[in-house]
Amino acid sequence: MPYGIIVKGIGGFYYVKVDQRVYECKARGIFRKEEMSPLPGDKVKIAIVDEEKGLGSLEEILQRQSQLIRPSVANVDQVVVVIAAKSPSPDFMLLDKLLITAEIKGIQPAVCINKTDLDEAKEYEKIIRTYSGAGYRVIPVSTVRKTGFEELRSILDQKVTVFAGQSGVGKSTILNHLMDESLMETGEVSRKIERGRHTTRHAELIELETGGYVVDTPGFSSFELADLTYDTLELYYPEFESYLNTCKFTGCSHITEPGCKVKEALENGTIDQERYERYIQLYTVLKQEKEYRKKGK
Ligand SMILES: Nc1nc2c(ncn2[C@@H]2O[C@H](COP(=O)(O)OP(=O)(O)O)[C@@H](O)[C@H]2O)c(=O)[nH]1
Ligand SMILES: [Mg+2]
Ligand SMILES: [Zn+2]
Incomplete structure (x- = not known):
């Protein structure tokens, strides 16, 4: 029985990619x-029902490595959090929370700064310093000027990557651009038709010609910090x-105590x-939440 990956699920049907063929499967x-x-991203075993029509039956789901919710995607290797240099101005709290969410789930995080064309004064360079200084990979791009895509593409190879971040930062435009480039490279036409119907309501894995899958999302603005407590926040x-x-x-x-090395690093500018x-x-909010919960009991 062949193995494949679910690229999308709609109305009780699962579309499973086996090599380069997609089978419509019922579970x-x-x-x-x-x-x-x-879920999309699940690695599955299917039985082929009708090879000619491309119909199959979903027989088995292999163990999941990770799972994101809203939208639900399994086995994500990497989250690229997109912000815009300008318009909308970056929500750094959301950025930090999304990076923390990725760390909690053991998913590789990265930051992409889009719309660098709108920032003539290059104020976004401060964002690069802050986040690469913190240890993240930061990639500045512009879909208008078509810059930064070589570097962005280089981190997508052979991985399942979710694009997350505020609405309006350019996630869908970036993905279309990545797909256009693979289109240009291969001269493939069929994909262009799919683009118009491309929706972000259901998560869908899109395979890049250059290798790897990308997933557009409506934003993940309601992120999940359920597993996070104030006393473990430092780990992320x-x-x-x-x-x-x-x-x-x-x-x-690392807030009020004397002899704190984190604060020392803050004072000498390392943090x-x-x-x-x-x-x-975030620490204060998480601590308050925990105290409310205690009182509620
Ligand atoms: N100036 C500029 N505008 C961009 C860039 N990328 C996307 N946009 C625009 O930003 C708006 C939101 O883009 P969209 O991809 O829908 O954002 P999403 O909500 O994150 O998916 C659209 O009007 C895009 O044309 C860019 O690099 N520079
Ligand atoms: Mg979008
Ligand atoms: Zn400390």
């Missing part, structure tokens, strides 16, 4: 009984990593002030 009843819902800041467990007090919150301030904001 066996067993998944419903087990309350296991197949790559720039804190080398200082953890070196502070004077165990369980140091970015604004990232650190958002850490305090």
Whole structure:
């Protein structure tokens, strides 16, 4: 029986890519009984029902490595969080939260700064310094000037990558551009027709000619920090990593305690002030939430 990957699911049908062919599959009843819902990104085993018509039956779902929700996608290797240099102005709190969400789920994070053409003064270079200083890969692009795409494409190879971020930052435009480039390279026509129907309501894996799959999303603005507590927040800041467990007090919150190495790094400029301030904001909110929950019980 062939193995494939679910590229999308619509109305009870799952479209499974096996090599270069897509089979329209129905799921066996067993998944419903087990309350296991197949997702785009799932690696599956199918039985071919009609080779000529491209029909199959979904027989087995292989173990998931990761799962994102709203929209649901399985086995994501990488999240590229997109912000715009200008218009809309970046929501850095959302950016940090999305990067944390990726870290929690063990998904490789990266930052893409789009619309650099709107920022003649190159103020976005400060964002590059902040986030690459924190340990993230940061890629500036412009779909208008068509710059940065070689570097962006280089991190997509052989991976399943979700594009997340505020609405209006240019996620769909970036994906169309990536697809156009592969279109130009291969002269393939069929894909262009698909583009018009391309919707971000259901997650869909789109295979790039250059290798790898990309997934457009409506934004992931309602991110999930359910697994996160204030006392583990420090683990998801790559720039804190080398200082953890070196502070004077165990369980140091890195906010008010003396002998704090994170604050020392802040004072000598190794850690970015604004990232650190958002850490305090998030820490405070998470701590309050926990206290409300305690009182509620
Ligand atoms: N100036 C400029 N505008 C862009 C760029 N990329 C996208 N846009 C525009 O930004 C708007 C939102 O783009 P869209 O891809 O729908 O954003 P999404 O909501 O993140 O998917 C559209 O009007 C695009 O034409 C860019 O690099 N420069
Ligand atoms: Mg979009
Ligand atoms: Zn500390």
